[in-house]
Amino acid sequence: MDKQRTAKQRTAIAALALLTLAACGTEHSGNGPSSSVAPDIPLAGTDWRVDSVTVDGRTVPVPHGADVSFDQGRVSGSSGCNHFSAPATVKGDTLTVGDSTSTLIGCPKNIQAYEKALLKTFSGKLTAKLQDGRLTLKAPGGDSVVLRSQRAASLTGTDWKVTSLVEDGTASSLPPGAAGKARMTFGKDGSVHGNLGCNRFSSMAKVTDGTITFGRLTTTRMACRGPAMTVERHLLKLLHGPVRYEIQQHALKLRAPDASGIDATG
Structure with a gap:
């Protein structure tokens, strides 16, 4: 009787071992191609x-x-x-x-x-x-x-090129022939200088908590007509007193209290 019991126990242990080996055989080693999962490309942010x-x-x-x-x-x-x-x-x-x-x-x-x-x-x-x-x-x-x-552009030290004019919250492209001429650069010393589309300008700008307050502008005295003058008049009106600013990557938005403004890229 003891011999029969021992034989049955040995058979059960052998069967359990076979089941365990079979289960292990269905798992992937971790080094095989079927187990490798490519990590997500880190794009967020x-x-x-x-x-x-x-x-x-x-x-x-x-x-x-x-x-x-x-x-x-x-x-x-x-x-x-x-x-x-x-x-x-x-x-x-x-x-x-x-x-x-x-x-x-x-x-x-x-x-x-x-x-x-x-x-x-x-x-x-x-x-x-x-x-x-x-x-x-x-x-x-x-x-x-x-x-x-890339990193987001900084307000200071970036050559901001005006790309659109904003009136009543609606942006429109620059007049034909005026693209690429109007631009501005803010210095770390509080200065700002650039081109209004025809004349060059310089001023001081105080930056605080999303607001830029422009001082009195000094400009050259060239006679301007056509598209260049359209852009220049718009900028002369905008770059006076406080305006809100926002930077998104390499895009700068300036908005006056009356919802006029400009968009620029750096």
């Missing part, structure tokens, strides 16, 4: 300059101020003229961008071409590769966007 956009084998020129940022499940950006925003999720090395919304400012033709190419490419599922501070996003058809890591 990052800011980027657009280096290039390639569509149908053609690289589209990127305008000054074109940038992209990722935050809280969304991607947003600027072409240096219009702004866009879209939902975005990351899983492993795949970035999925949903339907985007965009402002509708009339922009120069070169910026319009860039915006069309970017929004066409920056959509749907994109394969992401991050290396040496550069993020390459590729669409299934081969189109691509290359981004370069």
Whole structure:
């Protein structure tokens, strides 16, 4: 009887051992390809300059101020003229961008071409590769966007180029022929200088808690006409007294109490 019991115990132990081995055999070692899971590309809270956009084998020129940022499940950006925003999720090395919304400012033709190419490419599922501070996003058809890591611009020391004029809270593009001329730079010593679109100017600016208070402007005395004068009059009215300011990546917004203002890129 004892021999039979011992034999049954040995058989049960052997069966248990086989079951244990079989269970172990179904697990992956951790070194095999089936167990490796690519970590999510770390995009949340990052800011980027657009280096290039390639569509149908053609690289589209990127305008000054074109940038992209990722935050809280969304991607947003600027072409240096219009702004866009879209939902975005990351899983492993795949970035999925949903339907985007965009402002509708009339922009120069070169910026319009860039915006069309970017929004066409920056959509749907994109394969992401991050290396040496550069993020390459590729669409299934081969189109691509290359981004370069950046920090948000500082108010001081940045050459801010005026890209749009704002009246009653509505932004419009600069008049034809006036793009790229109006600009300003704030110094750490409280000074501000630049170009109004035709004449150069200088002043002092006190910065406190989201507000810039401009002092009296000193300007050159060149005679200006046409688009340059339109921009100059707008800036002369704005750069007087206190205005609210906001910086988003490389975009600066100045707004007066009457909702007039400018948008600029740095």
